[in-house]
Amino acid sequence: MMNRRLFVSGIGAAGALVVGVEKTAKGQRPVRASGVGESRFFELIRLPDRVGCWTEESGGRVSLRASAGAWDGGGVWVKAVVEGESLRISMRAPAQALMRVQLRWTMRVADGLSYMGDAWERSYGELAWRTMVPERVMPWYFAAHTGASTHGYGVETGAGALCFWQVDAEGVSLWLDVSNGGSGVLLGERELQAARVVSRKGVGGEDAQDAITALCRKMCPKPRLPVGPVFGTNDWYYAYGKNTAEGILRDTEMMVDVSSKGKWRPFSVIDDGWRGNISVDESVHGNARFPDMGKLAKDIANRGARSGIWIRPLEAPTGTAANLLLPVGRYRSAEAKGAAYDPTIPEAMAIVLEKMTQVVDWGYQLVKHDFSTYELMGQWGSTMGAQPTRAGWHFHDRSRTSAEILLDLYRGLRRAAGENTVLLGCNTVAHLGAGIFEVQRTGDDTSGRNWERTRRMGVNTLAYRLAQNDTFHRVDADCVGITRAIPWKLNRQWMELLARSGTAVFLSVEPGAIGAEERKEIADALAITASEGLRANALDWMGETTPERWEFRGGAKTVQRRFRWCDENGCSPFE
Numbered sequence: 146m147m148n149r150r151l152f153v154s155g156i157g158a159a160g161a162l163v164v165g166v167e168k169t170a171k172g173q174r175p176v177r178a179s180g181v182g183e184s185r186f187f188e189l190i191r192l193p194d195r196v197g198c199w200t201e202e203s204g205g206r207v208s209l210r211a212s213a214g215a216w217d218g219g220g221v222w223v224k225a226v227v228e229g230e231s232l233r234i235s236m237r238a239p240a241q242a243l244m245r246v247q248l249r250w251t252m253r254v255a256d257g258l259s260y261m262g263d264a265w266e267r268s269y270g271e272l273a274w275r276t277m278v279p280e281r282v283m284p285w286y287f288a289a290h291t292g293a294s295t296h297g298y299g300v301e302t303g304a305g306a307l308c309f310w311q312v313d314a315e316g317v318s319l320w321l322d323v324s325n326g327g328s329g330v331l332l333g334e335r336e337l338q339a340a341r342v343v344s345r346k347g348v349g350g351e352d353a354q355d356a357i358t359a360l361c362r363k364m365c366p367k368p369r370l371p372v373g374p375v376f377g378t379n380d381w382y383y384a385y386g387k388n389t390a391e392g393i394l395r396d397t398e399m400m401v402d403v404s405s406k407g408k409w410r411p412f413s414v415i416d417d418g419w420r421g422n423i424s425v426d427e428s429v430h431g432n433a434r435f436p437d438m439g440k441l442a443k444d445i446a447n448r449g450a451r452s453g454i455w456i457r458p459l460e461a462p463t464g465t466a467a468n469l470l471l472p473v474g475r476y477r478s479a480e481a482k483g484a485a486y487d488p489t490i491p492e493a494m495a496i497v498l499e500k501m502t503q504v505v506d507w508g509y510q511l512v513k514h515d516f517s518t519y520e521l522m523g524q525w526g527s528t529m530g531a532q533p534t535r536a537g538w539h540f541h542d543r544s545r546t547s548a549e550i551l552l553d554l555y556r557g558l559r560r561a562a563g564e565n566t567v568l569l570g571c572n573t574v575a576h577l578g579a580g581i582f583e584v585q586r587t588g589d590d591t592s593g594r595n596w597e598r599t600r601r602m603g604v605n606t607l608a609y610r611l612a613q614n615d616t617f618h619r620v621d622a623d624c625v626g627i628t629r630a631i632p633w634k635l636n637r638q639w640m641e642l643l644a645r646s647g648t649a650v651f652l653s654v655e656p657g658a659i660g661a662e663e664r665k666e667i668a669d670a671l672a673i674t675a676s677e678g679l680r681a682n683a684l685d686w687m688g689e690t691t692p693e694r695w696e697f698r699g700g701a702k703t704v705q706r707r708f709r710w711c712d713e714n715g716c717s718p719f720e
Contacts, residue, residue, distance in 0.1 A: 201242035242329025265526035272609035279313035294347035297360030328539035361616035377412030382593035382626030382653030386418035414453035442508035453511030475523035485520035489542035501561035579617035593626025647679035
């Protein structure tokens, strides 16, 4: 008698797994997975075997009926079309509040594979290669390492849904969250272009990071990249909001002094602390410590640097009319406070974009915009899991998905900034901002007070999202917080790793924290940063969450370095 489990999985007497059908001139023939009876490369550019959906009305999963490349049931229609090397997913729900759709490809997945996924927005020190964890949520894309090669699967950037993957012994699932906030989206008669699935089959012996980098290029056909290296100073990790115009100019002069005199000039970025009282009004202006923001931009330029500034575009002042705001009920945490504009309301969106227009009009050449994912979705990426926001609320305009609303905000910020301003997204969704922002903060904050945060957050995000560098955007793994509180021997290594990686390099240098020797080492690191064509690979990332062994490529040389991220007492269990 045939084994029931193998029969259900589609494995016949020959032991080969049937994963779908392919049209031929003579009709259809079964498509079988590689290997004998199990898949090591997952054939996902084909019609899924099952499709299910959730609506507000259903209260649970509704299995959709398959018919000629489409699935329908319960007032929901989902279509999958193979187009070259991609699978386009679209859906309609004319009279339903659609929340999510699951596509399922059945196959017997090979044992012994290792998996790596991405993060919803910034990562929080959690990225790693792991063995199969069936409930693991892998946002946007994932890679599977067989021991000999690394295969990649994902959705193209700019999707109309918030997408994540799961892998278990019986197959692969792609989940498409098409909700509007924490409620169903009301599409009406519109057909939503939800996602486009792509995959890449790895090559034997290929470096795993090179394989994922190639997948990232496939997911993002048109990245928007800065011209030249991105480096400079940012005051946050020593000032923490207690900054002044005079201090910014001091930092600017220091940065210009230690930078090479070539064509690429450093940025001097003013972080939070410069703004007027947000509880008073919604206009954009400085405070007593920053009396003239336009003059400060000119003063930075006159000292030989490019000016940059931090903004929080969605933040609304106390007393803002409730009809312009997002509902407080979106927050996952009951302790969360603060008002934020609803960008689906045209009047509110105009106020949000005016903040960008103002700082650009002042002359700032780089704008770091922050907090938008938290304010739109009500939680940080570290707590999103399979549900990016709390249930039971929605935006003012319910006709668009949360992903589409995020995209509209990003595109609006781009238009307001103009074509010549460098945009750095912080707490933004990398997979949606790709092609819109030049630079992306890829991890949670490092620190000028506690080295453990830098080790956990900075090193981890650099290693595991380095494949996105210059494929999605320029990666910013966050600053080197150079203060008296952090041993220089640790910060020097972090600075060198960033400098050799080809990513953005920002330093927060506390006044008086460095001497002549440290200044020279900073100057040497920035001279490397100002080079072009730099690349880095973590050599031990298959087994380390904060890799120590790295290979650097650039020019005619390949250099290997080992860093020691823990001091003589080991790594701290406290953050």
